[in-house]
Amino acid sequence: MKIKEIYKMFDTIGCCTFATIDGDYPETRIAHFIAYDTDGLYFMTMTTKPFYKQLKETEKVSVCGLSASSNTNIDEHGNLLFEAGYSIRISGDVKEVSMNRIKEKNNPIFDYCIKDNHKYPAMVTFCIFNGRGEVFDYDFEKKFRDHKLERVRFTLGEAEPKKPNLILQKQECIGCGKCFSACSFNAIQKDENSYTIDSTRCDECGDCYLKCPTGAIKIRK
Ligand code: SF4
Numbered sequence: 001m002k003i004k005e006i007y008k009m010f011d012t013i014g015c016c017t018f019a020t021i022d023g024d025y026p027e028t029r030i031a032h033f034i035a036y037d038t039d040g041l042y043f044m045t046m047t048t049k050p051f052y053k054q055l056k057e058t059e060k061v062s063v064c065g066l067s068a069s070s071n072t073n074i075d076e077h078g079n080l081l082f083e084a085g086y087s088i089r090i091s092g093d094v095k096e097v098s099m100n101r102i103k104e105k106n107n108p109i110f111d112y113c114i115k116d117n118h119k120y121p122a123m124v125t126f127c128i129f130n131g132r133g134e135v136f137d138y139d140f141e142k143k144f145r146d147h148k149l150e151r152v153r154f155t156l157g158e159a160e161p162k163k164p165n166l167i168l169q170k171q172e173c174i175g176c177g178k179c180f181s182a183c184s185f186n187a188i189q190k191d192e193n194s195y196t197i198d199s200t201r202c203d204e205c206g207d208c209y210l211k212c213p214t215g216a217i218k219i220r221k
């Protein structure tokens with residue numbers, strides 16, 4: 001995924017949850033990205049806030065947002081129904097970017113940032129320059145396609161993409177097909193008697209893992 005698409009998906013959501021570590025515990029607050037360029041994704045806070053202190057101390061942040069109705073319904077069989085939507089998240093390394101550097105960029109996308117700093121002088125800008133994340137696009141009721149999930153993993157800078165958490169080891173597979181029958185996400189692919197997990201569709205729900213008689217499906221260590 002290109003950074004423009006990543007930014008657009010966050011920007012469509014607007015306010016997202018930003019998490020940092022405060023000593024022993026994670027701490028969250030609501031904020032939003034204000035710009036992007038080839039260096040990364042930008043957001044702002046104020047030097048007087050704990051958020052600022054935690055960003056400076058740890059130089060790390062994790063951001064998550066949801067673009068969907070948060071309403072749920074119960075169907076006639078008592079099942080919980082979710083409306084289709086997506087969540088997007090990224091965890092990565094941050095650095096503070098000075099206002100002089102922002103101005104040097106001469107990019108109109110930073111106009112808001114410059115204006116806000118003028119209005120609130122304690123306002124500062126941070127950039128996620130390295131990171132990895134994913135889009136979790138779900139349609140659990142399969143209203144718009146024939147499978148529930150499309151998961152897209154992406155990276156920024158030099159980060160390595162996050163690996164899928166479940167692995168199917170072919171040498172331990174006896175081809176019984178129990179994983180195929182158990183998967184309601186249509187994520188187990190069958191090719192003659194060989195089975196694989198399509199990690200873009202896999203929810204990591206564990207149904208196949210629990211059904212496999214040989215332990216061929218493993219949780220990544
Ligand atoms: S973990 Fe769940 S979604 Fe993924 S392949 Fe197994 S049963 Fe399907």
Ligand code: SF4
Pocket residue numbers: 168172173174175176177178179180195211212213214215216217
């Ligand atoms: S349930 Fe296990 S042994 Fe059976 S096909 Fe799936 S991975 Fe292979």
